[in-house]
Amino acid sequence: MRIVVAADNAGVDLKNRLRDLMRADARVAEVTDVGVADASDDSAYPVPAVAAAELIARGEADRGVLVCGTGIGVAISANKVPGIRATVAHDSYSAERSIKSNNCQIITFGARVIGPEAAEKILTEWLGYTFDEASPSAAKVACITAYETTHYPHTTGQDDRDRAGRAAGVGRA
Numbered sequence: 001m002r003i004v005v006a007a008d009n010a011g012v013d014l015k016n017r018l019r020d021l022m023r024a025d026a027r028v029a030e031v032t033d034v035g036v037a038d039a040s041d042d043s044a045y046p047v048p049a050v051a052a053a054e055l056i057a058r059g060e061a062d063r064g065v066l067v068c069g070t071g072i073g074v075a076i077s078a079n080k081v082p083g084i085r086a087t088v089a090h091d092s093y094s095a096e097r098s099i100k101s102n103n104c105q106i107i108t109f110g111a112r113v114i115g116p117e118a119a120e121k122i123l124t125e126w127l128g129y130t131f132d133e134a135s136p137s138a139a140k141v142a143c144i145t146a147y148e149t150t151h152y153p154h155t156t157g158q159d160d161r162d163r164a165g166r167a168a169g170v171g172r173a
């Protein structure tokens with residue numbers, strides 16, 4: 001599994017701690033850190049959050065772990081990137097369901113909300129969950145994707161696929 005991590009200066013210490021934990025985890029093949037590097041960098045939280053989410057959207061990482069003060073701002077920002085499903089999860093059950101129900105690629109934490117040991121425990125569990133494409137949840141997640149491709153075809157590549165289909169005489173009108 002390839003993971004991208006990101007944080008603003010409120011979350012950087014927890015992000016670095018979680019990054020180092022994952023670098024020592026055999027289930028994780030690669031951890032890419034898109035910043036911020038330290039608390040002196042006061043980039044607004046959407047900057048690192050969107051950079052991480054775009055890496056996943058481009059297929060260059062499989063999952064992301066984002067941290068800010070609450071976990072909320074980085075989740076909102078990441079969710080603006082087409083195809084991305086991100087959520088804050090400060091308890092084990094929500095972290096599990098974020099994968100098994102929602103097929104989220106990104107989990108976020110609030111460094112001002114959760115202690116580092118609790119975040120580490122949830123993250124370690126989260127790494128072990130996988131989404132079952134054959135589960136009843138798959139059709140529900142597909143509704144989200146369908147909304148994106150219908151309403152934002154230019155951001156999801158659907159308009160390119162439609163154009164190619166029309167040129168080939170197949171696909172959507």
Ligand SMILES: O=C(CO)[C@H](O)COP(=O)(O)O
Pocket residue numbers: 008010011045068069070071072073074
């Ligand atoms: O938690 C944050 C955004 O959700 C961020 O770390 C701090 O944002 P602020 O409260 O607007 O400074």
